[in-house]
Structure formats: C-alpha cells, structure tokens
Amino acid sequence: MNEHVRHTSAARELKDNVAVPFERARAMPPSVYTSEEFLAQELEYIFKREWFCAGRASALANLGDYTTFELAGQPVMVIRDKDGTLRAQSNVCLHRMSTLLTGSGNTKAIVCPYHAWSYNLDGTMRGAPAMKQNEGFCKENYRLPQVRCEEWLGWIMVTLNPDALPVSETLREVEGLIGQYGMENYSQTFFETHEWDTNWKVLAENFMESYHLPVCHAGTIGGLSKLDEMDCPPGKEAFNYHFILKDDTLKIALAHPSNTRLEGNWRRTTTLLAIYPSLLITLTPGYFWYLSLHPHGVGKVDILFGGGMSPDFVNDPDARKHFDKLKNLLDDVNVEDRGCTEKVYRGLCSEFAAPGHLSHLERPNYDFARWISSKIPA
Template identity: 40%
Template structure:
C-alpha cells in the first residue's frame, strides 16, 4: 500500500514530467532521477502504458508453420502466440482455465496445449477439448471453456499484442511510419536469431539509450561508432508523432554490413546505405538496415530490472545469395553481441548513477530529440 509521502512523490514527479514535456527541445532536460527508481512511478507505468499499449512479441516468421508458437508476457499476463491452420496468428492467455496453471513455456510447435498440472487439453486456438475425470462435475461443459483471446495484429512482419480492447489498430497508429520503412520491405526479412534477456536497469534508460545516436561515436567507438556520422542524423521534418519516433543514418560507402546487397534493386541512391531506427512507443525499437534488422522489445520487471526480447533478421537476398551466408551470420551476431554488451554496461551503470544521492541531471542535446519526444509520450500516457 502506498503511503501519503509516496503519493506526494508520484504527484510531484508527474507534475515535473508535464513541465518537461511542454517545453521546447532547446530547453529539454533529462528526467528526474526518481522517475527511474520509484516503485509508484513504475506501478503507474504498468497500469497506463504496459497494460494499455501495443507491445511487440516477435516476428511473424518466428512462427511460420501451423502450431508454431512463442510465449510472451504482457505485464503480469502470460500469453501464447500461435499460428493457426488458416495461417492466421492468434494470441491467447497462457493460463489454464482449471486452477490457473501456466500452460506452456518457451517456444516450439504444438498439436495441442496440455496443462502439465491435471492434463486439461486445449486446441491450438484455445478451445478446451479434454478434461480428465470432470464427468461427475455438475454443469461442466468443455465446449464452454476457451482460453481468453488477446488482441494481436501484424504490421511490417512484426507481431503486436495488447490487453487493450479499444485502442486504435497498429496500422492506424503507425501509418505515418509506413512510408519511411516501406521501401525496405522488412516483412520479408528472414529471422536468424531471437532470445530473451534480463538486464539490471530501468526500462526507460534502455529505451533512451537506444533512441539517441549521440553516444554512438564515443561509447561504440570500438564496434559500430564510426559507421554512424551523427552530425548528419536525419530526423523527420514533419515533427513528432504520437505512436513512434525515428531517426536515419546514411553510412559510409565501403561497409560490408549495413548496405544493400547488389540483388536489392528496390532501394536507390542514399537509401542503399541508409538505416532507419524507429522506436514504436513504448518499447519496441529496431535498426532497419538494407541488409539486416535487429530489434529489442522491452518491458520492466521492476524499477531496476528489464526483460528484453532481442532478435536479428536478414534481408532475403542476403540470406539466399551471400557467397558465405553462414560466416556473414556469425559475423553479424558477434558484432551485434558486442554492441549489446557495450549498451548493457552503459545502461546498468546509468542506473547506478541515478541511484547516487548527488546525481544531478543536465540538458539534452539536439541529437537527443527522440528522448524529448519519449518524455512527451510518457506525459501523454501518465499524466
């Protein structure tokens, strides 16, 4: 139960958030440190953001065959996302309708889902089909028992899920992003890797770190820093959007990773060397390059712990026609692994910084415009 002083602290943080969100970029500042530490602030985020918004559970090609499934968690709600026999993607609660056991973990292929506790068994669309020894239970009718459906939509090859039955569709929310990413045809990209990780930081510190390119030449100088000429960062001239933000980088000519394959004849001019980095609010972030993409989908586990779904996919022409695709995959995984490790060290250390009693926050640079837009997003959701 929150005390009076906790409530007062939450109110004052929300007030401060509103002031920051209303100011212009030239006066933008970092969020107060307590926003990254407070249990009450996190409870508000869970209620107003993670139980309301579209979250990315993975990619459509994670589950290409009938019965292929992945599990995911929306806040405190475990879910199953499964490919049905009509090829559609279905999401449902991963909680047995008998005594609320979790049905399945991880990912795989299933003909049906059998509860490991007493063996109640569901079709892959969630309909209960058998329940041992329930014949003497008055009024029990297995036809009336299904796993609750979770709203699920695909967009650009991504699978989004939400507990909110009323919000606008993903396509509506992201329609202004569509022309930016459409030229890459990312829905065709072939997944090569996906896994879940946990880091010791606040979810917003990880998102803010991903959004800004300002740190790239310094913090990633031994990996990808030189590939991103941050002084030439391209922002959208249309201004800020409610559901997402993004930036673009055009890379130097002579790179082996991050440029279009010769067989890619759709991308032209600078777009053959350009990467787009969208953040779909609240926490789906990806780097979309002409030859590959990688992504993070992030959720808080506590104020100082974050769950991350991390994956990599290749453009199909790279997958099919690279002279040595296996080495290319190894190389890209190794490189991105090192970049991730650099980021993990940063965002875990920033949390330690925010916990320090003498921590003082500063102003944002023009290269951190997306953080300012993120602050505006948080204010729209939380105030």
Template identity: 30%
Template structure:
C-alpha cells in the first residue's frame, strides 16, 4: 500500500483522543466517512489484526465449510479431512471467479467457470486443458491461505500468516468471561447479515456505550441495568481486547418483560458475574453482550467506509435448547432485544448522517463512556504504527484533514 493521503497534522490530532477520558475528545469525523481513510484502515487494522469469522461449531464434520466476506475479501473457512480448521481466499487463482458460496459440506471446491478444482486445504488439484501452458505448476496456484486461531469457540483469521498469536493478548478478557465457557456454549447459525448504512466504528462504539443506555433505552425493558453502574476495567492499547461491566439492580437480569433470566443460567457464573452484564470486545470484529442466560455476539464486517454487514448470533448454556419451552422463552427475550436494537440502529444511522456534516464535532466524553477511551487507544496505536511504517505527507493543500469535519 502507498503512504496514507492524510497529512501529519491529521495524525498529530489523534493524540487528543487518547488522553485521560476527562480531557479526551472523539476521533475526527473523517475516520468514519472518508474513502481514503477506509483504505488506510484496511492496511492498519484488517491486514494485520485477528478477525472473527464465525464459530467452530459451524464446522462439526470433515468437509463442512462456510463463506464470509470482510473488507471485500471473500473467504472460505472449512474443516479438512484430518479435522483441521482452515481458512483461505474464495477467489479462484485462474480468473478470479468465486469457488464457493454459502455453507455446506464438500470434498473440495470447484470453480464453476472453468472447473479448476481445489482440495479442502486450498491446494489446486485439477486444472483442465492447462497442459500446453508454459511453466505451469499446480503447486504454485493454490488458494491463498490465512492464519487461523480458535478462541473461546470463535474462529479468528489473520491475513498476515506471521501475526503474533491472539490468545496471549486476550488473557484479561478470557479470565473475566471464563464462567461462560463459551467454547461449549450452544446456539444456532446466524441468519444472513443485513447491510447497515454506517461506519463499522459507529456500530462498535454503540455496542460498548454505557452512557446512552439509561437515556435512549429508558423504560421497563432496560432500567434494570442503569448507566450509573458502569465499570471499565483497565486495558492496555497493545492488548487485543477490552471489557465493560454494568451492574444490574438484581441477580440474573435479562432482556425481557420480566427483567429476569428465563433460560438456564450458564453454570460457571459466580455471584458477582450474575449481578452484572458483561461486554467483551475483540476489535475490530467481535463484540459480546453477556447476560446470565444468554450471550449475543456481533461479528462486524465492513464493506465500505460508510457501511458494514453484521452477523448477529446467540449462545446459550449447554442443554438449554433441549427444553421444550425454549423457543417460547427465547421469543420473550428476543421481543425485548429487538425493541432495543431498533432504537440503537435508528441512532446509528443518524449519527452517520451527522458525521458527514461540516459541523460534526470532536465531542467531549462522560465518565460513562470509558469503553470509548479504551477503543480509541486501541485504534490510535495501530493507526500511528502504520503511518510510521508507510510514511505520510508532510503537508497538505486545500482542506486541513485534521479538522473534525
């Protein structure tokens, strides 16, 4: 990638977003709207960081596969005949046709265009009528493979095959959520993801914003988890994730009209964990909303500077789904959750519109927005490291890109 188009003055301005929260301001608006910045962000984050793509439970048997897409990169994730989880590009190395769509079970992947065929490990095993092509070696034309790591039952990939492991940098997060035993939690495959018309960071920030909860969501479906009971455990920007805790007014609170858990409680939860909701985050792609009886996971997949797709999944304690009344109880949870999500999405869309305005501010933070400070520190560390690696223009002409609008 060439050096970023934003001038040094823009990157210098980011320091204002990583001060103590009492002095800090939001990121410049162009971080949410600019096509140039989105291209820079692909290199700074998506080419280097671990990206969640789904659950290992989606790949129960050898040959099981699913496809996904992150920052316009089509991806296949599959279980090989030896039981290994592999991830690779879905782009045929002949003429760029996609070799797989959706999910299912296969012995390999055949490009429907010219019938080049690949094994479950991505190796090219068949290329019809290529015998007269000079110096053609099938071993040189396999599907590009990615690094894979499984964390708490979630599959992460990294386009950088030499990336440092993920789990050691998530030790604090893993310890805080260990009682959920997410590797053994159960849940259905998420429905196809909608396209959402706002920047991925608007979504990630909303997922972790304790400040708005008692205001936007005020009423009987949310008042049991007041913003005033938010806590933000310390995190370091070099770590791979961060946490937000929010105390509840009673044990085993959950989103439904009764305000109490209806489904089986995750058996490993301590009393302390049962008196709060936990928000665990592995940017840039995974956000977890954790209650005593249900976990909502959000996998964020940008597809442009002002849009994303988001896989929304649910996890439950082992055996919970076998209860004959499970569906009815879940309907009660989802009715409340859908109401809250609709409020959030309406706000997210309007925030994106506001960020396009010449009057978009670099606003100040409340103490109840501690997770935004953590997120800013995580982001800015990576933005500056990539700027230093690639270099940046020393000056700019025309509009000063450090301006928040």
C-alpha cells in the first residue's frame, strides 16, 4: 500500500507555534532549526530581502579599506571609494567568475587572483591583460554589479533587495529608544570573525534573553545582573529590546564621570537590541559590542563580532586598561555562550527535543519567532 505521508513543513509548525498568545507560548519547534528546506526559505525570504550588518563604518575609514562576506549565497565586498562613500558590490570577477577580494584589508585596486583582470574601487574595469585580440571585449562594458549600502548610526548596512525601505526608516524607533547613548560616536576597538556549531537563530535567541545570565554566565557577568532588574517590553516591528540595570562592579558598564548626556538610571542601563534578522547589539553607557550573524548551513553560524568604547572612555587616560579589561571579559563571556548555544543545537537535533514554555523574560524570543514566521510563507 502506498500510504500518503502527511508532511508538515517547518514553516507550518512555526505558524501554529506562534499563533499562541505570549502568556502560553513555547519555544520554537526543533524543525525550524534543523530543516534544510526551512533554511532555504530563510535565505530566500529573509537574508536576500532584509538589511544585513557588515560591521562599523569607522572600521573602513581610509580610501581602499574593504571587507568581504557572503550574503544569502552572494559574495559581496564593501569598500571605501575615492569619493569617501562606502560602496557595496559583487565580489565576483567578470571574466571566469572567481571571487575577488578575501577577508578585510586595504587595496588601491581590485585585482582578480586568477588572471589579474582589475577593477577600480567603484567597480568599473581598469584593465585586463592579453585581451586585445578578442573583438567582443571592451573594458567600458564591464562593471561589477552594485549592491545597496547605507550607513546608519555608524553601522554598515547592506541589502540585496532593491525595494527594501531605507534603514533609517525601518529603524526610526531604534533611534528614539537609544538616541541618548550617542551610539554613532562609539568607536570600534576590535573586530573578529568566528564560526560556531549551532543554528544562527539559537545564537540570536541566546542574545535576546538575559534569563540565562545568572546561570550560563555564573563565571563572568552572571552576578552583575539580577532577574528582577530586567525589563523585557514587547518588541517593535523591526526589532526587539530589553534592559538590564547594572550595579557598579564593572565601571566601564556605567556612564563615565565626564558623560553628561545620560541621566538617572540611564547612567547604569544596558540596552540589548536585536535588530531583525541578525544584528545584536549590547549597548552600555561605557562600551558596546555586537554580533552580526549569517547562517552557514543549518548547524553552523558565521559571526561578525566587534565592539569598543564610548568617546568618554576612549578619551580617558586609562583607556587601554579599560579596553583590555572589557575584551578579556567579552572573550570569557563568549566561551560560555558558545558552550550553551552549541549544547542547545545538539539537543535540538535529538528525537526527544520538544519545545517548553517561555519565561516572561523571553518575551523578545517570542517576538522574534513571530517576525520570522511572518516572513516565511507556510
């Protein structure tokens, strides 16, 4: 007998999962983390259409500074052009289609590592060796395809979607919420890339809730944050956020004495922003750090990890000391998060995996799940 197998897609399961009100909500079903079909939908409906963060604009300060990454399968470069603008464009050669630049760095021209066709910073062709005899070849006809790139509060934002709304419009409410920190003036002191063995959403969700801080981070920042001093309001359309009040154990998490912009509790408030789909920012009065995530298969995530200090701490004579302390702390915190999120992924792959109920401190996770579900046709 050829039984008709009923196939419930991950998108369908998620839709049912998020139809429940928050008061009774559960974690997302395992299939949304492990299904190849769902990953393909995420790439198509989320990463190809939304804004992706490629780091801080100040990290590409000089003419010819560049960085490269893959966005929904497309190799892309962002480069500081001669006129000072940040330009995003295809990182694929127009000859036999090798990728061009690798990693991050500085260059005067974009030279293909295969046969040395070369391009100006604006993507127009500069020259190609031994191409005089092909009658069809005309260098004026070649230019690297351009990709949309916007600078927003110091972030480099890129999208493959010609119809996406401008970042400043989509994220106007973020500016209202955290404007008083002056995040655009924070400077980046480190930038690294990592790859962890977990699904990208597990790491994003880990960031969105501080419920895990006292336990997963018992060895580092766990003691600095109390569950009853966390505030997790409902999310907004394009992002979610929550607040933690910090005590004075870690000086750099509080406003510097020379900082007169922040008042009252804001002087010790950490804001955690999750900008959909995958830009996660921890913003404190003294420092910031961020993750920008991109899936790398269902079980791996590519991570851009950077951070730095507010201008008042940078200008402090003890800046080096502050920075070293911060970076060591973040590295230790990351080891703990890596352990927890890789364990979650292993658990999710189990046949025993079943989503439990969410705490009120996981409100942002619920909003994230609803956002994802709204983007993916079920």
